[in-house]
Amino acid sequence: MSKADVASERKEQIxxxxxxxxxxxxxxxxxxxxxxxxxxxxxxxxxxxxxxxxELMRFVLEKVSLGLEGQFLKNINKALSPVDKIKVFIExxxxxxxxTREYYQVSMDFWTQINQKEDxxxxxxxxxxxxxxxxxxxxxxxxxxxxxxxxxPYEYASYIMGAIDGISLQWLFDHENYNYEAMxxxxxxxxxxxxxx
Amino acid sequence: MSKADVASERKEQIxxxxxxxxxxxxxxxxxxxxxxxxxxxxxxxxxxxxxxxxELMRFVLEKVSLGLEGQFLKNINKALSPVDKIKVFIExxxxxxxxTREYYQVSMDFWTQINQKEDxxxxxxxxxxxxxxxxxxxxxxxxxxxxxxxxxPYEYASYIMGAIDGISLQWLFDHENYNYEAMxxxxxxxxxxxxxx
Amino acid sequence: MSKADVASERKEQIxxxxxxxxxxxxxxxxxxxxxxxxxxxxxxxxxxxxxxxxELMRFVLEKVSLGLEGQFLKNINKALSPVDKIKVFIExxxxxxxxTREYYQVSMDFWTQINQKEDxxxxxxxxxxxxxxxxxxxxxxxxxxxxxxxxxPYEYASYIMGAIDGISLQWLFDHENYNYEAMxxxxxxxxxxxxxx
Amino acid sequence: MSKADVASERKEQIxxxxxxxxxxxxxxxxxxxxxxxxxxxxxxxxxxxxxxxxELMRFVLEKVSLGLEGQFLKNINKALSPVDKIKVFIExxxxxxxxTREYYQVSMDFWTQINQKEDxxxxxxxxxxxxxxxxxxxxxxxxxxxxxxxxxPYEYASYIMGAIDGISLQWLFDHENYNYEAMxxxxxxxxxxxxxx
DNA sequence: CATGAATGAGATTTCATTCAT
DNA sequence: GATGAATGAAATCTCATTCAT
Numbered sequence: 001m002s003k004a005d006v007a008s009e010r011k012e013q014i015x016x017x018x019x020x021x022x023x024x025x026x027x028x029x030x031x032x033x034x035x036x037x038x039x040x041x042x043x044x045x046x047x048x049x050x051x052x053x054x055e056l057m058r059f060v061l062e063k064v065s066l067g068l069e070g071q072f073l074k075n076i077n078k079a080l081s082p083v084d085k086i087k088v089f090i091e092x093x094x095x096x097x098x099x100t101r102e103y104y105q106v107s108m109d110f111w112t113q114i115n116q117k118e119d120x121x122x123x124x125x126x127x128x129x130x131x132x133x134x135x136x137x138x139x140x141x142x143x144x145x146x147x148x149x150x151x152x153p154y155e156y157a158s159y160i161m162g163a164i165d166g167i168s169l170q171w172l173f174d175h176e177n178y179n180y181e182a183m184x185x186x187x188x189x190x191x192x193x194x195x196x197x
Numbered sequence: 198m199s200k201a202d203v204a205s206e207r208k209e210q211i212x213x214x215x216x217x218x219x220x221x222x223x224x225x226x227x228x229x230x231x232x233x234x235x236x237x238x239x240x241x242x243x244x245x246x247x248x249x250x251x252e253l254m255r256f257v258l259e260k261v262s263l264g265l266e267g268q269f270l271k272n273i274n275k276a277l278s279p280v281d282k283i284k285v286f287i288e289x290x291x292x293x294x295x296x297t298r299e300y301y302q303v304s305m306d307f308w309t310q311i312n313q314k315e316d317x318x319x320x321x322x323x324x325x326x327x328x329x330x331x332x333x334x335x336x337x338x339x340x341x342x343x344x345x346x347x348x349x350p351y352e353y354a355s356y357i358m359g360a361i362d363g364i365s366l367q368w369l370f371d372h373e374n375y376n377y378e379a380m381x382x383x384x385x386x387x388x389x390x391x392x393x394x
Numbered sequence: 395m396s397k398a399d400v401a402s403e404r405k406e407q408i409x410x411x412x413x414x415x416x417x418x419x420x421x422x423x424x425x426x427x428x429x430x431x432x433x434x435x436x437x438x439x440x441x442x443x444x445x446x447x448x449e450l451m452r453f454v455l456e457k458v459s460l461g462l463e464g465q466f467l468k469n470i471n472k473a474l475s476p477v478d479k480i481k482v483f484i485e486x487x488x489x490x491x492x493x494t495r496e497y498y499q500v501s502m503d504f505w506t507q508i509n510q511k512e513d514x515x516x517x518x519x520x521x522x523x524x525x526x527x528x529x530x531x532x533x534x535x536x537x538x539x540x541x542x543x544x545x546x547p548y549e550y551a552s553y554i555m556g557a558i559d560g561i562s563l564q565w566l567f568d569h570e571n572y573n574y575e576a577m578x579x580x581x582x583x584x585x586x587x588x589x590x591x
Numbered sequence: 592m593s594k595a596d597v598a599s600e601r602k603e604q605i606x607x608x609x610x611x612x613x614x615x616x617x618x619x620x621x622x623x624x625x626x627x628x629x630x631x632x633x634x635x636x637x638x639x640x641x642x643x644x645x646e647l648m649r650f651v652l653e654k655v656s657l658g659l660e661g662q663f664l665k666n667i668n669k670a671l672s673p674v675d676k677i678k679v680f681i682e683x684x685x686x687x688x689x690x691t692r693e694y695y696q697v698s699m700d701f702w703t704q705i706n707q708k709e710d711x712x713x714x715x716x717x718x719x720x721x722x723x724x725x726x727x728x729x730x731x732x733x734x735x736x737x738x739x740x741x742x743x744p745y746e747y748a749s750y751i752m753g754a755i756d757g758i759s760l761q762w763l764f765d766h767e768n769y770n771y772e773a774m775x776x777x778x779x780x781x782x783x784x785x786x787x788x
Numbered sequence: 789c790a791t792g793a794a795t796g797a798g799a800t801t802t803c804a805t806t807c808a809t
Numbered sequence: 810g811a812t813g814a815a816t817g818a819a820a821t822c823t824c825a826t827t828c829a830t
Contacts, residue, residue: 006810028225031803042812044807053804108308111366116223125371132367155376155383158367162384165366166359169308170329174322178355186352187359190391200830203793228820239795244822246793400789422619425824436791438828447825502702505760510617519765526761549777552761552769556778559760560753563702564723568716573746580746581753588781597814622799633816638801640814 011049011059013039018060022106027113058119061110065127068096072134082142083192089135090160090191094184097168104168132157139195148195160191208246208256210236215257216303224254224306255316258307262324265293269331279339280389286332287357287388291381294365301365329354336392345392357388405443405453408433412454421451421504452513455504459521462490466528476536477586483529484554484585488578491562502566526551533589542589554585602640602650604630609651610697618648618700649710652701656718659687663725673733674783680726681751681782685775688759695759723748730786739786751782 017039021030032053036043050056075092079085097104113120135157142148167187171180214236218227229250233240247253272289276282294301307317332354339345364384368377411433415424426447430437444450469486473479507514529551536542561581565574608630612621623644627634641647666683670676688695701711726748733739758778762771 003810010810032805033803036813043805044812045810047805048810111305111308111370113223116226121370125374128367128370152379152383155380158364158375158380159360159384159387162363162365162367162380163356163360165363166361167355167363168359169362170325170355170359173308173318173325177322179352182349183352183355183359186349187356190356194387194391200792207793229822230820240822241796241824242794250821397789404789426826427824430792437826438791439789441826442789505699505702505764507617510620515764519768522761522764546773546777549770549774552758552774553754553778553781556757556759556761556774557750557754559757560755561749561757562753563756564719564749564753567702567712567719571716572749576743577746577749577753580743581750584750584785588785601814623801624799634801635803635817636815644800 007049010041010045014041014046014049014056015060015063018056019064019106022060027106027110054117057110058123060106061120061123064106065123065130069127069130069134071096072131076134076138082138082145082147085138086135086142086148086160086192086195087188089138090164090188093131093161093164094168094188097164097171098180104172108172128161132161135160142195149197151195156195159194163187163191204246207238207242211238211243211246211253212257212260215253216261219257219303219306224303251314254307255320257303258317258320261303262320262327266324266327266331268293269328273331273335279335279342279344282335283332283339283345283357283389283392284385286335287361287385290328290358290361291365291385294361294368295377301369305366305369325358329358332357339392346394348392353392356391360384360388401443404435404439408435408440408443408450409454409457412450413458416454421507448511451504452517455514455517458501459517459524463521463524463528465490466525470528470532476532476539476541479532480529480536480542480554480586480589481582483532484558484582487525487555487558488562488582491558491565492574522555526555529554536589543591545589550589553588557581557585598640601632601636605632605637605640605647606651606654609647610655613651613697613700618697645708648701649714651697652711652714655697656714656721660718660721660725662687663722667725667729673729673736673738676729677726677733677739677751677783677786678779680729681755681779684722684752684755685759685779688755688762689771695763699760699763719752723752726751733786740788742786747786750785754778754782 014035017035020038021034024030025034032043032046035056036046039046046056050059072089072092076085076088079088107124110120110124132154136153139148139151139153139156143150143153164187167180167183171178171183211232214232217235218231221227222231229240229243232253233243236243243253247256269286269289273282273285276285304321307321329351333350336345336348336350336353340347340350361384364377364380368375368380408429411429414432415428418424419428426437426440429450430440433440440450444453466483466486470479470482473482501518504514504518526548530547533542533545533547533550537544537547558581561574561577565572565577605626608626611629612625615621616625623634623637626647627637630637637647641650663680663683667676667679670679698715701715723745727744730739730742730744730747734741734744755778758771758774762769762774
């Protein structure tokens with residue numbers, strides 16, 4: 001294995017451990033020691049690959065964001081019609097929360113850094129831009145094909161994402177009583193209905 | 198001033214300082230020292246009024262929640278028709294974010310505590326329940342009066358709140374480029390349209 | 395009630411509360427707040443009657459010592475013969491531990507202050523002097539009356555006190571397994587036998 | 592020096608500093624800062640080797656106890672006859688106080704923790720058990736060999752230890768006036784006489 | 789006399805970061 | 810590259826003491 005490979009593998013290992021730590025202890029409640037232990041490496045080596053905790057966090061946030069964006073890209077393109085694509089988009093956005101709740105929790109933890117850390121804000125806002133862009137493209141396509149009515153693609157994509165985020169939040173707060181499944185169904189049809197002529 | 202007055206005024210003062218600190222530094226990035234400095238009191242006195250930081254935070258969270266709930270209750274009742282009431286509900290939910298962005302930021306910071314602190318989770322989930330209840334009542338009223346179509350009141354209220362929360366989040370991430378005003382308008386009409394026959 | 399009476403009653407009240415606190419929490423683990431609460435007075439008033447915590451403690455130690463010394467004086471004099479008197483002395487020394495274990499605990503807590511606080515050391519050493527003096531007198535009397543053999547009264551009194559203290563300590567460490575009653579009986583007869591011709 | 596060596600040496604260093612601090616300031620009147628300064632290390636490193644102050648104290652108490660027990664074991668076995676052995680036992684018990692007054696002071700400081708901390712109580716009571724056991728064995732041997740009269744070995748060992756502890760306490764309280772040497776002589780002969788037929 | 793709000797020093801503990809090995 | 814001992818700053822919390830009322 002080349003040096004670069006070792007380095008990137010170590011980084012991967014540390015990033016994975018960090019995500020685990022965040023989802024286990026919360027953004028602020030874990031230490032570099034925790035990451036080191038989880039990754040099975042020494043504390044020192046983390047600082048060899050990452051300047052400091054902030055840089056590590058930024059790197060993790062970017063990795064997580066890219067991972068989610070990749071999922072969107074891959075799956076949307078599998079669908080053929082705009083209607084199917086927007087359905088996939090909505091399903092995926094909901095699934096992201098359910099399947100990768102850890103990631104979502106990680107994202108949420110990062111959110112609270114916005115006020116404090118400009119670079120974190122930028123990464124998140126870019127991430128939203130990217131995902132919104134995917135939705136926007138699908139809507140645009142649907143309008144052009146005559147499947148959807150003429151809404152503002154950017155705004156409606158944003159609306160879809162917002163609704164899904166907000167609903168998911170309520171579920172996160174009240175796992176036991178909140179009927180997430182029913183909400184997913186209802187919101188999905190409502191969001192799709194808003195696009196239909 | 199009587200001693201009871203002093204006590205409640207001092208508590209108020211500390212709570213206000215805490216909210217300021219959270220919105221300025223973030224939930225985890227402020228110290229009791231910061232609160233003391235902001236409130237213009239000594240570190241010790243905070244622990245005189247609040248057992249520890251957690252209790253202070255819980256108290257603050259409850260105050261903030263109650264304040265927001267009060268705003269909803271007060272303003273919804275001013276409107277007469279169900280249509281007006283739901284409009285007020287939506288407007289208010291958006292306004293809460295704009296007018297009291299600090300409060301919203303505070304709420305967001307609390308969100309990330311869910312995984313770690315059960316009591317925080319409970320307070321927030323109860324807060325959502327209360328506000329959702331206000332929306333639910335309005336929708337129910339509208340259905341009964343024949344103004345709205347037969348949706349599930351709980352679900353639709355949740356949907357409204359979710360959409361507004363989620364849209365606001367995107368705005369918080371990207372204050373400069375995100376056209377919040379347009380989104381508010383678009384989302385409002387979309388949410389109301391969903392209720393109309 | 396005169397001013398002086400009020401003052402001495404308040405002091406008494408505070409001293410009692412302090413003893414309770416020491417025996418409940420240990421010498422170092424109680425606060426002035428604890429004393430205030432136990433005595434049912436305000437924190438401020440304690441500092442009105444006692445300069446500071448150290449002075450309060452010194453006062454308490456003296457009170458406790460005087461109380462114990464009084465018990466010795468009173469009871470020894472009830473007995474008539476030297477043999478009876480020394481028996482009373484021994485019984486009392488043991489009883490002090492059993493009946494007023496709190497006091498004993500308090501004393502022990504004070505012991506550890508010897509190295510640190512000269513005045514505490516002096517009070518305790520004076521207390522030992524006094525009690526030793528009582529034993530010494532009895533032994534002297536017994537020697538003169540021909541009941542006891544010629545031992546050094548000071549040394550033997552010290553020996554008696556030491557044995558009782560040391561045995562009691564072992565009991566305090568191991569309340570459950572240590573057969574204190576048997577030890578009291580054995581030590582008593584041993585100590586008395588050492589005085590007999 | 593290997594890392595393991597560094598670790599055990601550092602622990603040793605910290606324990607020694609702690610003992611010094613206890614004997615200098617008393618159990619409760621020293622801070623982790625004091626230990627750090629005395630050991631010539633940073634505050635942080637103490638918590639690296641010991642979870643917290645309590646654990647440090649427990650470790651120290653155990654070390655001190657084991658050290659004393661070791662001294663007994665080693666020296667008693669050097670003597671041949673039961674009479675010599677019991678003399679060694681008594682001498683040692685007195686010497687422990689004189690030679691290692693700091694240790695004794697440390698023990699005394701731990702005593703006052705009994706009421707508060709169960710684990711401290713257990714360590715001390717076990718320590719007494721061990722030392723008492725050594726005395727008990729010697730007495731048993733002496734009885735079997737016909738050198739001593741038939742006393743209860745456990746009780747008499749306890750009696751010896753108690754007398755020595757108690758006498759030493761009085762000396763600690765009044766170093767200047769108390770004739771410790773005379774008392775050691777007198778008590779020793781008295782304690783041995785009690786074993787002789 | 790009496791209260792208790794207020795202070796501020798200091799204690800324990802945590803942890804990101806450094807650096808000799 | 811990798812380790813983990815070591816540092817030191819900072820955080821929470823406690824508490825004796827003061828003092829305005």
